[in-house]
Amino acid sequence: MAKILKIYENNPQESLIAEVVKTLQSGGLIIYPSDTIYALGCDINNLKAMQKLAKIKDVKLEKAHFSIICNDLSHLSNFTKDINTSTFRILKNNIPGPFTFIMEANRDLPLAYKGKKTVGIRVPDHSIPQMIVEKLGNPIASTSIRDEDEIIEYSTDPELIAEKYDHLVDIVIDSGYGENIASTIVDLTSGEPEILRQGKGIL
Known part of the structure; x- marks a missing residue:
């Protein structure tokens, strides 16, 4: 059963964040809030956790497009070309902001991303994932929590999310109700920004 931790953006308790980090380090999966929607995440360097994440999304890991969640720009050189x-x-x-930037990948990607030519980089404007x-000391891999409802595309109620993913x-x-508008996806691989999905972020 999933453990529910009440952590709020304005004053995240360090002891609870430490518990989340310990879970990630041991290969666990988490559901966390962001500046857009709730998302699933795991330690980017834990291959077994990445495989579990792919299984939940019903996709083969090598075909998965999980975003890389960073807390600032300093991690970019670890994953992207100049x-x-x-x-x-x-x-x-x-x-930070509600954007996912698609960039050319370098050869130093974590094992689960090997062979990918591009990566999606995201730095949410939210204290908890940051x-x-x-x-944790390194980024987490992340994917949106979608809802089967045709009208409500993304789940916003953490209690209902907890029931579903228990x-x-x-x-x-x-962290309270989330939003139901995802990040804006911007392709930066050609040198000129190209919006692939218009979401919350406005360039």
């Missing part, structure tokens, strides 16, 4: 000035300016002006990544994840962070 960034030109105009691309860096776009990132600097919009990070603290988790900071305390036996699939280890921790659900209850």
